[in-house]
Amino acid sequence: MLDSIARLRRFNRAVTRETGALDHSYLGRGRPLGAARVLQLVKPQGTDIADIRTKLNLDSGLLSRLLRSLEAEGLIHLTPDTSDRRRRTAQLTAAGQAEMTAYEAIGYAKAAETLSRAGARQQALIDAMDLIATTLLQDQLDIRDADPDAPEALACLKAYYALLAEKIAGVTPDMLGLPLHDAQKYRPPRGAFLIAWSDDLPVGCVSIRSLDATTAEVKRLWVDPSARGQGLARRLMQSIESRARSLGYSHLKLDTNAALTEAIALYRRDGWQDIPAYTSFPANLWLGKSL
Numbered sequence: 001m002l003d004s005i006a007r008l009r010r011f012n013r014a015v016t017r018e019t020g021a022l023d024h025s026y027l028g029r030g031r032p033l034g035a036a037r038v039l040q041l042v043k044p045q046g047t048d049i050a051d052i053r054t055k056l057n058l059d060s061g062l063l064s065r066l067l068r069s070l071e072a073e074g075l076i077h078l079t080p081d082t083s084d085r086r087r088r089t090a091q092l093t094a095a096g097q098a099e100m101t102a103y104e105a106i107g108y109a110k111a112a113e114t115l116s117r118a119g120a121r122q123q124a125l126i127d128a129m130d131l132i133a134t135t136l137l138q139d140q141l142d143i144r145d146a147d148p149d150a151p152e153a154l155a156c157l158k159a160y161y162a163l164l165a166e167k168i169a170g171v172t173p174d175m176l177g178l179p180l181h182d183a184q185k186y187r188p189p190r191g192a193f194l195i196a197w198s199d200d201l202p203v204g205c206v207s208i209r210s211l212d213a214t215t216a217e218v219k220r221l222w223v224d225p226s227a228r229g230q231g232l233a234r235r236l237m238q239s240i241e242s243r244a245r246s247l248g249y250s251h252l253k254l255d256t257n258a259a260l261t262e263a264i265a266l267y268r269r270d271g272w273q274d275i276p277a278y279t280s281f282p283a284n285l286w287l288g289k290s291l
Contacts, residue, residue, distance in 0.1 A: 018114065027106045029099065031069070034058075036103065038066045039096065042076055046091040049078075055140065075099055130226035134198045138230055141203070143239050146195040148186040148207065149179050153193055156205035160222035164282065167259045171282050185209035191216070192243045196223075196232055203227040206236040208244050211253065216244050218254040221263060233266055245291050252291060255283035 019033070020026050026033040041052045053063050067090060070076045075096035081087035092100065118125040134141075146153045157180070161173040180186065186193045186207045196204035203224040208216040218240055223232050244252055253275065256264060267287050275288035 027103060027110070029103060029106070031073075034062070035066050035069055038063070039070055039075060039092075039100065040103065042070075042090045042092050042096065044092045044097060046079075046089040048081070049088045049090055052090065070096070127226070130201065130224070134201070134203055134224070134226040135230075137198050140199070141227075141230075141232065141235075142197045143194055143204075143235065144197060146193050146205075148183040148193045152195055152202045153205065154178055156195060156202050156222055157220060159224065160205070160220050163222065164257075168257050168282050169259075182209070186219075189247065192240065192247070194236065194239055194243070196227070196236060198227060204232050204236055206240045208240055208247075208249075208252070210249075214249060215251040215253060216247070216249040218244075218252055233263070234270070237266065237270060241289075241291060250291050252289045253278065254287050255279045256285050256287065257282050258285055 016022060021033050024032055026036045029036065031039075037056060038052060038058075041047060041055055049063070049067065052058075053060065056063075058066075067076065067078060070090075071078055073095075074093055077091045077093060079089050079091065081089055115122050115125065157178055158173070161176045161178070164176070165171045165173050185191050186209050190210040191208055193207040194205060195202045201224075204222060204227060206221045207219045209219060211217050218237070221233060221236060223236070241252065254267070254272070255278070256267070258264070264285065270289075272287040272289045275286050277283075277286050279286070
């Protein structure tokens with residue numbers, strides 16, 4: 001049996017081949033992978049070059065060469081940032097948008113072909129890829145505001161409800177209901193809904209809603225299996241507590257269930273204390289915290 005390091009290196013070689021990383025013409029479009037990845041990060045409305053460099057972890061010299069080559073092809077425009085002349089913005093041209101459409105079509109077909117090889121193990125393969133990608137992109141994980149009715153928010157809530165149904169006897173996903181009947185309570189200025197993103201995959205969420213002028217309730221803390229064990233739940237809780245302070249709240253409450261042992265351990269480590277019951281099943285434990 002190969003050791004862990006050898007198996008990881010084997011995996012890296014397989015991915016290098018499968019993605020065409022060594023091909024002079026990535027996906028047959030006439031440019032290498034590096035230039036194609038830069039192009040894929042340029043939005044029609046414009047993208048800060050510093051954001052591209054951070055996202056791809058490229059040195060300034062290499063990124064400049066790739067950008068110049070794309071500009072020479074007529075695929076992007078490079079312009080100084082109007083608010084800061086030291087910064088530059090890249091913007092797709094019509095030709096660049098057409099090239100991106102071609103990349104998307106070819107890339108989608110190639111990905112579908114790769115997944116088809118897995119047969120009945122396709123979901124296991126997808127789960128493994130999510131775990132690997134989320135681990136590799138851990139340093140770029142971003143927590144952002146979302147609308148509680150957005151498709152990504154509903155996907156997080158659906159996964160959260162499925163987790164409750166798995167952990168708590170007597171709970172079924174349909175008991176909780178989507179979309180949220182009180183979605184307005186999770187919107188500013190009295191509430192918030194946060195999603196954690198790993199690249200373009202939502203991997204966690206948490207929210208608050210107002211109970212009164214000074215107290216808000218934390219709801220629906222969830223972390224995707226691919227992102228667990230990386231401290232994301234604590235980051236989400238710290239983010240939502242910070243948001244609660246900015247909205248003027250001085251106290252927080254939450255309800256939970258004793259079956260959710262990992263979440264309860266996190267709450268207690270972060271200073272949450274037992275309080276009187278204020279909701280019913282599926283809750284059987286109630287906690288509070290002063291901000």
